[in-house]
Amino acid sequence: MRILVDANIPFAQECFGELGTIKRLPGREIDTASVGKVDILILRSVTRVDEALLDGSKVRFVGTCTIGTDHIDLAVLEARGIGFANAPGCNAQTVVDYVLSCLLLAAEHDGKQPDQRRVGIVGAGNVGRRLYRRLSALGIDCLVCDPPRAVQPRAETEGSEGFVDLDTLIAECDTLCLHTPLVEEGPYPTRHLLDERCIEALMPGTLLISAGRGDCLDGAALKQRLIARNDLIAMLDVWENEPAIDDELARRVTVATPHIAGYSLDGKLRGTYQVYQALMQYLGLPCRLTLDTLSPPPALVSLTLDAGLDKWQALRLCTRACYDVRQDHLGLSRYQATRGMAVGFDAYRAEYPLRREFSTLEVKLKPGAGQHAAMLEAAGFRVRETA
Numbered sequence: 137m138r139i140l141v142d143a144n145i146p147f148a149q150e151c152f153g154e155l156g157t158i159k160r161l162p163g164r165e166i167d168t169a170s171v172g173k174v175d176i177l178i179l180r181s182v183t184r185v186d187e188a189l190l191d192g193s194k195v196r197f198v199g200t201c202t203i204g205t206d207h208i209d210l211a212v213l214e215a216r217g218i219g220f221a222n223a224p225g226c227n228a229q230t231v232v233d234y235v236l237s238c239l240l241l242a243a244e245h246d247g248k249q250p251d252q253r254r255v256g257i258v259g260a261g262n263v264g265r266r267l268y269r270r271l272s273a274l275g276i277d278c279l280v281c282d283p284p285r286a287v288q289p290r291a292e293t294e295g296s297e298g299f300v301d302l303d304t305l306i307a308e309c310d311t312l313c314l315h316t317p318l319v320e321e322g323p324y325p326t327r328h329l330l331d332e333r334c335i336e337a338l339m340p341g342t343l344l345i346s347a348g349r350g351d352c353l354d355g356a357a358l359k360q361r362l363i364a365r366n367d368l369i370a371m372l373d374v375w376e377n378e379p380a381i382d383d384e385l386a387r388r389v390t391v392a393t394p395h396i397a398g399y400s401l402d403g404k405l406r407g408t409y410q411v412y413q414a415l416m417q418y419l420g421l422p423c424r425l426t427l428d429t430l431s432p433p434p435a436l437v438s439l440t441l442d443a444g445l446d447k448w449q450a451l452r453l454c455t456r457a458c459y460d461v462r463q464d465h466l467g468l469s470r471y472q473a474t475r476g477m478a479v480g481f482d483a484y485r486a487e488y489p490l491r492r493e494f495s496t497l498e499v500k501l502k503p504g505a506g507q508h509a510a511m512l513e514a515a516g517f518r519v520r521e522t523a
């Protein structure tokens with residue numbers, strides 16, 4: 137079997153090697169010619185899969201090791217009888233780590249600690265739900281906007297209560313976290329969900345974090361508001377026209393990262409593994425690998441806290457030991473300066489530094505720091521109180 141795998145997918149040889157010959161290509165270079173004789177395509181979100189790509193090919197299965205599927209024309213796959221899998225939720229916890237890092241950084245800009253904010257979560261799926269749980273456990277007040285779920289609750293216990301509409305969320309929150317997929321059709325489309333009107337309505341000082349899909353936010357309108365008033369703290373991970381994103385917008389926001397909110401080794405490995413499981417099932421073969429055996433131990437195993445830190449200092453220290461969004465912001469601007477935005481955006485992603493999820497770090501607490509246990513657990517760390 138011939139298997140074409142995006143070069144940005146870790147553990148591909150381990151997961152797919154037993155099935156045949158693997159060829160690797162950068163996702164944006166995968167084209168009709170390279171797909172020609174391939175049986176299986178294993179991708180991430182940067183390869184558009186449509187009639188044009190598959191024309192004349194014998195592809196039987198397409199897997200995308202990502203949560204998002206907006207790059208795949210699912211109707212074309214169905215019409216051609218091609219098997220398909222994505223990786224729901226694979227890097228959702230990593231995106232929540234990203235948001236926590238953003239919230240802690242924002243406090244250094246406006247002096248508001250996370251629990252002094254009211255956070256509006258737009259899109260409460262795998263990412264938004266986990267974000268809601270972690271923020272609520274940290275004592276942060278949250279409002280949630282998810283019209284599809286408000287109308288069609290996921291669980292029997294979940295009614296429309298608890299959801300608000302987007303205008304209410306914008307009017308009542310000083311922090312907005314956008315986690316919607318790109319939906320083009322149907323009753324709840326999300327292209328420019330945050331349009332010029334919504335962006336104008338954001339109250340001065342609002343912290344805006346966007347980590348779903350770039351097209352859900354009108355970048356030109358945001359740029360205009362930042363030029364006119366510069367009264368928002370905008371932190372963008374996703375952009376219109378990636379990788380050739382709006383250079384000026386990237387310079388005007390407080391944090392600009394190149395679509396890496398979910399880029400932990402854990403999130404990527406889970407994505408690869410979920411697609412491996414789906415492919416083996418599709419082929420009627422047993423899964424001989426387990427996620428645990430594939431997962432390498434973290435480089436930073438533990439850290440120890442003693443007395444002397446307040447709650448947010450302790451959380452900031454542990455968070456930054458695992459993940460510091462400032463490094464990705466500086467990384468993108470450095471790559472942009474040396475290689476230009478369109479090249480630098482992908483180059484930084486391809487050489488992305490090793491990052492692990494908060495849950496891989498054990499925080500040991502000496503008796504003097506015991507009061508931080510519940511808060512650090514709520515934030516996603518493993519906590520052990522020591523003598």
Ligand SMILES: NC(=O)C1=CN([C@@H]2O[C@H](COP(=O)(O)OP(=O)(O)OC[C@H]3O[C@@H](n4cnc5c(N)ncnc54)[C@H](O)[C@@H]3O)[C@@H](O)[C@H]2O)C=CC1
Nearest residue numbers: 203204259260261262263282284316317324347348397398
């Ligand atoms: N920046 C990054 O690195 C990453 C970005 N993503 C993006 O984040 C998106 C969300 O991920 P998940 O939560 O796992 O997806 P999901 O499919 O589990 O949840 C999406 C949620 O958005 C809601 N939604 C749909 N239309 C809406 C609308 N008009 N207004 C408000 N809510 C709406 C849905 O009802 C659903 O609850 C993904 O589709 C993907 O595009 C995911 C992982 C990493």
Ligand SMILES: O=C(O)C(=O)[C@H](O)COP(=O)(O)O
Nearest residue numbers: 180181182202203204395398
């Ligand atoms: O999982 C998703 O959906 C994402 O947005 C990915 O984490 C993005 O990764 P790439 O596809 O850009 O490598």
